[in-house]
Amino acid sequence: MTGPARAAAWVAHLREGGTTPWAEWTGTVDGPTPPVLPGAQQLELLRRVNQRAAVPDALVERVLTASAAGRGRPDLELVGARPASDFGPPPVDPADLPAEELLRVAALLLAEDLAAEGDPDDRHDRPDDLGRLLGDAARRMKRSGRGPWLRPWRTKYKLVGDPWRADALRRDLVARGRPPGGRGALVLVVADDLATMLGDLWTDRCFSTGVAVPAWGPWLDALAGSRRIARGADPALVAATWSERVGRERVRIVLDETQLPAVLGVPRLTPRPAVSAEAAELARLVAKALGLRVTPDVGRRILRERLLPRLVGQPGHPGAPLAVPPEHHRWIHRRSVRMRDAVRAGDYPVVGEVDGLVSRPRALAASGETLSGEAADERVLALAVDLLLAPTGAQDRTGRQEAGT
Helix, strand or coil, X not given: CHHHHHHHHHHHHHXXXXXXXXXXXXXXXXXXXXXXXXXXXXXXXXXHHHHHCCCCHHHHHXXXXXXXXXXXXXXXXXXXXXXXXXXXXXXXXXXXXXXHHHHHXXXXXXXXXXXXXXXXXXXXXXXXXXXXXXXXXXXXXXXXXXXXXXXXXXXXXXXXXXXXXXXXXXXXXXXXXXXXXXXXXEEEEECCCHHHHHHHHHHHHHXXXXXXXXXXXXXXXXXHCCCCCCHHHCHHHHHHHHHHHHCHHHXXXXXXXXXXXXXXXXXXXXXXXXXXXXXXXXXXXXXXXXXXXXXXXXXXXXXXXXXXXXXXXXCCCCCXXXXXXXXXHHHHHHHHXXXXXXXXXXXXXXXXCHHHHCCCHHHHHCCCCCCCHHHHHHHHHHHHHHHHHCCCCCCXXXXXXXXXX
């Protein structure tokens, strides 16, 4: 029987860096064959990784022994490797597996790498983000000789609203020695057009653990079917809530971030990180697996301080921003107009133009392709493979064959 011998030979070929697909493989091995082979998902992922670069032995073994995270098919056998059975899922040709199946394995491996690095705050004396960033800012100011780093007469602030933007601005301000809060703080409701805020809200949840987040398309579908927009994307609701607490005179809706430095008394602010649709989707998949290994607070820090810089800095993966599927364009436009009217009716001070809340149909139509389908999954998988290779991609293994031989 050549099936088991052929399969064993193909596994050995992949271990040595080969890239020949299973359907094209004709080699066999002499002697006994292993009773259990790696799953088709793991084998095809290793073949894809081999196509990108030389793979260290340790990563080879991790890929072959990994489980597939999340819901999906169990480990599948190679078609033709064993006699047909009436039990269990049918064997498959690994090349026929959708990229979604391979991503389940890759996401688990990336989550393991991130969890092994530990909590970013473990390297600091203070256990919280704010304390760490304040300490860093103080040390930079002291080294620069620029005098006191906290000036109490500057505008005190609190950032709310769009969570992805507010978080990025808050971290930047803290790093500059401007922590939020204080008596009489000005509440700044960070906002944008509705389509952009929804993309930011989904991205923010992708870079968090503790709560399962659907993919971009299903998440929008569920939101469109509800009667209320998520709080982080509804500046009118946020402004009304804070007006009741602190008074309308201390609330500002910020639609033009270029004016924020003047409002806060800082020379400049660093723009929020531009995260592509593929990068956000990969973060969502990694967060699922990471959430089983760390607490939500630690997971959030790991995703934003360790994974995010790697995703943004990956050469060859600029990606495109999230786009709203065409079936939601009219809904987004109508809701954004209602949101603008609610802000006007509330008579809240606005930094920028209130019409900036409206998502225009023409802009939505020109926003690009949506994150769905096999082509999008393939781009996400390519990004995941490069991240797996990033720490050791330049290293080769001793005695391996040339890829593809």
